[in-house]
Amino acid sequence: MSSGSEGKGRKKLLLGAHMSIGGGVHLSLIRGAELGCTAIQIFTKSARGWYAKPIPEEDVLAFKENVKKTGIWPVVAHTSYLIDLGTPDPERLQKSRDSLVVELERAELLGIPCLVLHPGSHLGKGEDEGIKRIAESLNLVHERTKGFRVKIALETTAGQGTNLGYRFEQIARMIELTEEDDRLVVCYDTCHTFAAGYDIRTREGYERTFAEFDEIIGLNRLRVFHLNDSKGDLGSRLDRHIHIGEGKLGVEPFRMLLNDPRFYDLPFIIETPKEDDWDRRNLELLRSLAS
DSSP: OOOSOTTOOOSOOOEEEBOOOTTOTTHHHHHHHHTTOSSEEEOSSOTTOSOOOOOOHHHHHHHHHHHHHHOOOOEEEEOOTTOOTTOSOHHHHHHHHHHHHHHHHHHHHHTOSEEEEOOEEOTTSOHHHHHHHHHHHHHHHHHTTTTOOOEEEEEOOOOOTTEEOOSHHHHHHHHHTOTTGGGEEEEEEHHHHHHTTOOOSSHHHHHHHHHHHHHHTOGGGEEEEEEOEESSOTTOOOOOEEOTTSSSSOSHHHHHHHTOGGGTTSOEEEOOOOOTTHHHHHHHHHHHHOO
16 A cells, blocks of 8 residues: 555655644744744643643634644644553553543644554553553544544554554554544654664665555555654664764665655654754754755
């Protein structure tokens, strides 16, 4: 299966960073515009808390107005790091499911097309059981959000600890076991997949990796890329992002991704460390790689 973008010219490079929502979700777009972003990622609430007050109506209106004003689109949302749909702990599992429903509601309210989710961890209960619990969780969450347009983007992980989603087969199995599988898409993180053992540093490795992704999951499921260099080596299972070109991946994989016609319509988001003026520097480097 293909993404259907082969041979298409690029209308606009969709490139940006994860932006703060401090002071209101609508201000993320202003911050993104200041960096020259054409797409951004946000949390719709605190990433470290389970619950949040509803988004004020005036902030929702201001957010939608700022989308028009800045021309930044798409905006991608990312869930709280607390959510774990694979945990065997009943209390944490229920909190995770409830919290994901809230996050979907907030994304739907803002008109955001996809919500990136780290699938979950099996915590020693085994990968098969963990994957089944994640799919069961997704089914229950979908049941509570009937008719929503926002899709959940399962993020490829590094496989640190007992985290699931570090093999394409695991993501494919989660999708297969989810009843409304048309509501699931995928976020490809360059640091995570490299740390999990997928080597895209050479043209041969790059083509092999995406051929494998296409065969196992389908490129039509891809909705967003996280562009992060990796502090850990190939197969290290270390989830540590570093600035573009400063890690074990180097610059070439990002050049290949940004110039791959199959991905022209997809947003590329950096999640590199928030130090000094590094967002601007990383984005400038990436722009220079895109022909």
